[in-house]
Amino acid sequence: MTTEKLKRNFPLTEQTLLLSAIAFLLLALYAPVLVHWYDGWLNKSISIEHEYFSHGLIGIPFAAYIAWTKRHRWQQLANRSHLLGGILIGLGGIFYLSGLPHFVNLSFPAILSGICLWLKGIPGFRLMGFPLLLVFLATPTDVPYLIEPYALPLQSFIANIAGFILSSLGMDVTVEQIYLFVGGRVVEVAPHCAGLKMLFTSLYVSLMLLYWSGAIASRRKTSLLLGGAALISVTANIIRNTLLTYFHGTGNAALFDWLHESWGGDLYSAGMLGLIVVLLNVIDREDEEWDDEAEADKLESEQS
Structure with a gap:
């Protein structure tokens, strides 16, 4: 060629x-x-x-x-x-x-x-x-258009977990597939709200961090960070949808709009990305401790 x-x-x-x-x-x-x-x-x-x-x-x-x-x-x-x-x-x-x-x-x-x-x-x-x-x-x-039909299980999962959390807090919540009914109001966990955008961003930023830190050369660090970033993203979106449902169900339109469409959502996303940075630092620290222990074991075996 x-x-x-x-x-x-x-x-x-x-x-x-x-x-x-x-x-x-x-x-x-x-x-x-x-x-x-x-x-x-x-x-x-x-x-x-x-x-x-x-x-x-x-x-x-x-x-x-x-x-x-x-x-x-x-x-x-x-x-x-x-x-x-x-x-x-x-x-x-x-x-x-x-x-x-x-x-x-x-x-x-x-x-x-x-x-x-x-x-x-x-x-x-x-x-x-x-x-x-x-x-x-x-x-x-147009990839998101192609992915969205397959996001239904994730939407349903987030809706059920959010409903369980709110029910545990004493709220009267009914969950039907991807819809939550609270106080006569309905909240839909749409594909966008299910965190696909935040998931894409989390994985993308993780790749940038891996390259910047040099950790991308390690398969272990790469796998741990990407997997951890996905977990952080899903967890963060469960919490976010729980809060949105609570605000909407209790009629707190100001807080709902702040978190859903205003700068509150950007602040929330920034906090989530900050957790990914913390996770990378933890992975690096544990990797250094692992190397130190391996080196100590090697020296001990050579001396014996």
Whole structure:
């Protein structure tokens, strides 16, 4: 799949000019798209499903930062082209020219990946693999529409747990599938309220933390943090839906709106993400203690 026909040893100045031209072209093509994404995420002026990707607010700049820190290693790679790079660039161009929002969005990671493969081949793609992954996972797509029908078990689980908690507190609560009836009022645990957005954000931020701390090199740390982040997200959403049901059932509209649609929800999400940072610190500390114990056992066995 690899061809050496277009292999060149560009002087640094020519290579810099080429990369600058590509950067300006990408900026001209995708600046309006990125502005649309950020405006929608910040002002919540896009669909709920596209809000699922609001982690791109920090993820895309972080991806750009990682790519920038790897620029010297990029320049040291041999110039070689991979056929898949041309295919992805062509496919991305077709997607962009289609004018369909979903395909225009997907063209962004497709063209970025294609450029890496076309300029530096597989080594370049591997070097930029993580920032490309961050961009892809932050690109608004129709995936939430496809996932939502399968979220019913999670919605039902959260509704039943929230109903159990409120019943234990003495409230008259009736649970029917994903609906909670309290004081003549009904609360629906919709897919968005079931925490799919928070789950996506939790896992995405966990990946960023793993990379930043270097823990991503450890399968054990990666598995523990991603699993713990998912558990924290589900637990946090059970508590959140319990509070929302309580506020709505008792007629406390101000607190309901504050937690559901105002900055209270953002504050709650920030607190949840803070717990993930704490979890990573705990995992790191336990891992260090594990290494110390293993080293002590090794020394003891050698002395004996």
